[in-house]
Amino acid sequence: MSKQSLDRILQSQGFGTRKWCAGLVADGNVRIGGETVTDDRARFETDGLEFSVYDEPWLFREHIYIALHKPADYECSRKPSHHPGVLSLLPEQFTNRDVQPVGRLDHDTTGLLLMSDDGSFIHKQSSPKHHVPKVYVATTHDPVTPQLIEHLLKGVKLNDEPAPLSAVLCEKLDEQQLKIVLEQGKYHQVKRMLAAAGNHCTALCRTQIGELTLEALGLDAGEWCYLNDKELALLKPLA
Ligand code: URA
Numbered sequence: 001m002s003k004q005s006l007d008r009i010l011q012s013q014g015f016g017t018r019k020w021c022a023g024l025v026a027d028g029n030v031r032i033g034g035e036t037v038t039d040d041r042a043r044f045e046t047d048g049l050e051f052s053v054y055d056e057p058w059l060f061r062e063h064i065y066i067a068l069h070k071p072a073d074y075e076c077s078r079k080p081s082h083h084p085g086v087l088s089l090l091p092e093q094f095t096n097r098d099v100q101p102v103g104r105l106d107h108d109t110t111g112l113l114l115m116s117d118d119g120s121f122i123h124k125q126s127s128p129k130h131h132v133p134k135v136y137v138a139t140t141h142d143p144v145t146p147q148l149i150e151h152l153l154k155g156v157k158l159n160d161e162p163a164p165l166s167a168v169l170c171e172k173l174d175e176q177q178l179k180i181v182l183e184q185g186k187y188h189q190v191k192r193m194l195a196a197a198g199n200h201c202t203a204l205c206r207t208q209i210g211e212l213t214l215e216a217l218g219l220d221a222g223e224w225c226y227l228n229d230k231e232l233a234l235l236k237p238l239a
Helices: 006-012 020-024 091-094 120-128 146-154 189-196 228-234
Strands: 004-005 028-034 044-045 050-052 056-059 063-069 110-116 134-140 169-174 176-184 199-208 224-227
Touching: 004 006, 006 020, 006 028, 006 044, 006 056, 091 120, 110 120, 134 189, 146 176, 146 189, 176 189
Parallel strands: 110 199
Antiparallel strands: 004 044, 028 050, 050 056, 063 110, 063 224, 134 176, 134 199, 169 176
């Protein structure tokens, strides 16, 4: 439980500098419990605080944890160069709060992308020690053969990787489509593994992280949602 002044609360939620937030309040743009609050130094309990800015409702969140259905042609990097960044799909308050992707998907990869402003969550989720499986559906140029599946399960040697990398699980979904589950998150890993196994990835979608599925979240490409505690608990290594 902690009480904070309204200007600081708004600043922490990504509405701008403290001075700017004080102005927002003084100008009558902020309401709490249906009442306009014009005193920027008024203190409020932040836990569960609901407020609106320019009539848009917000809930105070100490940290933000979201899932985005990343569309193709968006970059995960902080300074995108060839395509717009994934942050452009989110409210600008999230950029101000330094929300970042947890790991990266290639610009042409679609699917489930976690984002947060909680550094320790990002670190934990990205750590190779964490072993959270990531499920991808890959479309291939050449047909998916039993040999390809076997190769990916046994392990393939990639340049600049000391040991072969293998899929935790791999199965054919269609003539030119397979499901591959990885526990590591190496650069271009699926594409490089498929290439090393003699095929070529023509499209890639991440459908699941841990036990959290894109399907259960019901997000269309470009849509995002906050993750609740139950959903966050699904981001775990397989039992
Ligand atoms: N593997 C890839 O090759 N690309 C991605 O975006 C994710 C995993």
